[in-house]
Amino acid sequence: MASSSFPPELDEITTCPICFEEFTSPKLLDCPHSFCLKCLQGHCRYKPLGAKAQCPLCRMEFVIPSNGPEGLRPNLVLQNLIEAKRKARAEPCEVCSTDEQFVRATVFCMDCSQRLCESCSLPHKRWGGGAHDVKPLGDVQAFNSEGKLAFVLVITMVSLGQQRAWHG
Numbered sequence: 001m002a003s004s005s006f007p008p009e010l011d012e013i014t015t016c017p018i019c020f021e022e023f024t025s026p027k028l029l030d031c032p033h034s035f036c037l038k039c040l041q042g043h044c045r046y047k048p049l050g051a052k053a054q055c056p057l058c059r060m061e062f063v064i065p066s067n068g069p070e071g072l073r074p075n076l077v078l079q080n081l082i083e084a085k086r087k088a089r090a091e092p093c094e095v096c097s098t099d100e101q102f103v104r105a106t107v108f109c110m111d112c113s114q115r116l117c118e119s120c121s122l123p124h125k126r127w128g129g130g131a132h133d134v135k136p137l138g139d140v141q142a143f144n145s146e147g148k149l150a151f152v153l154v155i156t157m158v159s160l161g162q163q164r165a166w167h168g
């Protein structure tokens, strides 16, 4: 099922080692480590722009760009993973989800332009005037095809980083 398509490591990978929350605007340093923009801003706050700072994990030096940590490379892989995770997690069935109860949508009805859970989609699949065009949710599919690749990349980056941290 789609809900099990998130490996448990994904939560770990998308968690910033400084604030222990899900990354916001993850920035990639010269080493394979990434941190939230806000966390790096905090980490570099006593350093002049253009000066060298050290990675909080492995202490590899990096230069603070002239416009501050904002100018560091964004970690797009991580950003995409987090977005895919958010989307897949935040698709409620538009028919039966309420503020109190979150029912995850699994399909999209093309005819009604509605996200639906499995049971709400049943009538659409056997409508009197012809079945509606009901498709599995695109975001979930996108995650399975592209997200998996991104996931492998991140795993590689993270394990590289851990090795350096252990032996460095």
Ligand SMILES: [Zn+2]
Residues within 6 Å of the ligand: 016, 017, 018, 019, 020, 021, 023, 024, 035, 036, 039
């Ligand atoms: Zn952070």
Ligand SMILES: [Zn+2]
Residues within 6 Å of the ligand: 029, 031, 032, 033, 055, 056, 057, 058, 059, 060, 161
């Ligand atoms: Zn590092």
Ligand SMILES: [Zn+2]
Residues within 6 Å of the ligand: 093, 094, 095, 096, 097, 103, 116, 117, 118, 119, 120, 121
């Ligand atoms: Zn529903």
Ligand SMILES: [Zn+2]
Residues within 6 Å of the ligand: 109, 110, 111, 112, 113, 124, 132
């Ligand atoms: Zn429909």
